[in-house]
Amino acid sequence: MEILDGKKISNQIKEEITVEVEQMKERGEKVPHLAAVLVGNDGASLTYVGSKVRSCKKIGFESTLIHLPEETTEEDLLKQVHQLNNDPAIDGYIVQLPLPKHIDEEKVLMAVDPDKDVDGFHPTNFGKMALDMETFISATPFGIMELLKRYNVDTEGKHTVVIGRSHIVGRPISILMSQKGKPGNSTVTLAHSRTKNLKELTLQADIVISALGVPKFLKDDMVKDGVTVIDVGITRVADDTKEKGYYITGDVDFESVSKKASFITPVPGGVGPMTIAMLLKNTLLARERHNG
Numbered sequence: 001m002e003i004l005d006g007k008k009i010s011n012q013i014k015e016e017i018t019v020e021v022e023q024m025k026e027r028g029e030k031v032p033h034l035a036a037v038l039v040g041n042d043g044a045s046l047t048y049v050g051s052k053v054r055s056c057k058k059i060g061f062e063s064t065l066i067h068l069p070e071e072t073t074e075e076d077l078l079k080q081v082h083q084l085n086n087d088p089a090i091d092g093y094i095v096q097l098p099l100p101k102h103i104d105e106e107k108v109l110m111a112v113d114p115d116k117d118v119d120g121f122h123p124t125n126f127g128k129m130a131l132d133m134e135t136f137i138s139a140t141p142f143g144i145m146e147l148l149k150r151y152n153v154d155t156e157g158k159h160t161v162v163i164g165r166s167h168i169v170g171r172p173i174s175i176l177m178s179q180k181g182k183p184g185n186s187t188v189t190l191a192h193s194r195t196k197n198l199k200e201l202t203l204q205a206d207i208v209i210s211a212l213g214v215p216k217f218l219k220d221d222m223v224k225d226g227v228t229v230i231d232v233g234i235t236r237v238a239d240d241t242k243e244k245g246y247y248i249t250g251d252v253d254f255e256s257v258s259k260k261a262s263f264i265t266p267v268p269g270g271v272g273p274m275t276i277a278m279l280l281k282n283t284l285l286a287r288e289r290h291n292g
């Protein structure tokens with residue numbers, strides 16, 4: 001069994017980006033500038049956005065955090081989005097999800113300039129991704145593909161079962177895994193909450209990608225020997241004995257499933273840190289495009 005060490009690989013990627021940023025500086029070019037918009041005070045969102053900003057500092061990017069109150073109106077948020085679209089100093093930005101209930105997420109994501117959409121959530125970028133065109137690929141699926149690539153996990157002709165059909169993980173990763181390329185060329189089954197024979201499917205899977213958000217959902221009796229398991233679920237479980245008041249767990253019952261797996265991602269330290277690294281990678285690509 002080999003651990004797909006997202007923490008380690010994400011640090012490698014960040015080091016690679018740091019070198020590129022230094023070269024940009026030497027050429028007298030502007031360095032990448034990432035902005036993040038956060039509405040409200042969701043604990044997990046604060047952690048992620050904080051971690052993105054810290055990473056920017058570490059690798060030499062400029063960063064801007066726009067923290068708006070929970071009561072921000074949709075209109076005001078859209079104004080902020082247009083401001084970012086029109087600000088030549090900003091290469092790319094993200095609007096952290098989830099947004100408060102009174103704001104129409106789709107409307108906001110549609111307003112983001114596709115050329116600055118380093119999350120790859122805009123329909124233009126999602127469409128390009130689905131059509132094998134060069135574009136910003138959403139950070140989480142991009143991170144999973146990069147992890148498989150760097151560990152040389154063989155996906156060619158293998159059966160991949162994706163659990164979860166979200167727009168930001170399940171749907172795009174099902175497309176990427178089926179595309180031509182390495183990694184890729186996989187036969188994909190996209191399972192979700194209405195799937196009836198899930199266990200039957202996962203037992204056939206060479207690769208299981210779980211993006212469900214249900215702690216310890218995937219058990220060892222649901223997978224075959226030698227399976228590759230990618231755990232995208234990150235759930236905070238309240239626990240007073242922990243310093244932070246919670247612990248983090250994935251969709252996978254790691255202890256039992258890892259005994260059968262040939263490759264497996266841990267939580268924390270797997271897909272999460274890769275997501276941040278690939279967001280930075282997309283921002284670097286945005287800057288390179290703007291530099292021409």
Ligand SMILES: Nc1nc(=O)c2c([nH]1)NC[C@@H]1CN(c3ccc(C(=O)N[C@@H](CCC(=O)O)C(=O)O)cc3)C=[N+]21
Nearest residue numbers: 047048094095096097098119139268269270272273275
């Ligand atoms: N516009 C937008 N883009 C996103 O990419 C986006 C988003 N909204 N909303 C929420 C999800 C989730 N997400 C994570 C990023 C890093 C970790 C991460 O670094 N996790 C650490 C643990 C961090 C912790 O302590 O909670 C780990 O798995 O090791 C997790 C999850 C990005 N997302």
